[in-house]
Amino acid sequence: MDSACLLNSQRLSCHIMDPDLFKASPKRAQVPPPVKPNRSKTEQIKPELAQVVNDTKTGRSYCKGKLLGKGGFARCYEMTDLANNKMYAVKVIPQSRVSKPHQREKITNEIELHKTLHHKHVVKFSHHFEDQDNIYIFLELCSRKSLAHIWKARHTLTDPEVRYYLRQIISGLKYLHNKGILHRDLKLGVCGTCNEF
Structure with missing residues (x-):
């Protein structure tokens, strides 16, 4: 049997769990997927x-x-x-x-x-x-892919690449911050690459 720890009212307590509890059982009824609410026709049809x-x-x-x-x-x-x-x-x-x-x-x-x-x-x-x-x-238009595309294709960046891109991102953010601007949507998908590394 496995044990699991649960936080309950800021008290830590351990409970013994039955490992068969999460196995599929033919006796259990299948729960239908939740039904998405109907949307108005204007929401459904985007021009x-x-x-x-x-x-x-x-x-x-x-x-x-x-x-x-x-x-x-x-x-x-x-x-x-x-x-x-x-x-x-x-x-x-x-x-x-x-x-x-x-x-x-x-x-x-x-x-x-x-x-x-x-x-x-x-x-x-x-x-x-x-x-x-x-x-x-x-x-x-950034002529190359975003960092998200690179990450999706390779799942890694080399240390020199990280330094190269991070230096540019920090430089751009510093410029924005000096103007009193917060980006608020920084993610790999908005970090475009415009030239070869």
Whole structure:
């Protein structure tokens, strides 16, 4: 028999557990998986982003490429300017996600703040526009994969690689902190690599 320790009202007590307790038994009823709540039709059907997106103010058109990532209320796509073939990482935020004034203000503040950032280890802001469906924030496209892609493929980084990337991350964070900015979403997926190690 195994023993297990349980914390109960800040008292540690040990109980003897029957090892057969967790074995599958034909007598036990199968519990059906929980039923997901029904969502409204607007929540179920998300409009697909068009293959070509047009900025009506400038007349520029952008071709949507691969999905780079997705977060809580935005997706990031690779997009190409059809006039000059310049590629961007474009954060696409559905208008439905910024319908409340405080949500709209948050995005506006993010855009205005990002316009002021100029550091070699912080992704550069290019421009933005919106249409009736989405807000598009155009950022520098890191030509290589994110650290998350590298980690997923190799499950390791060498010591020199760790020093190389960490030095750049710390440099970018120090720049942001000196401007009174906290990143608040730092993870491997947002650490893009722009050149060969």
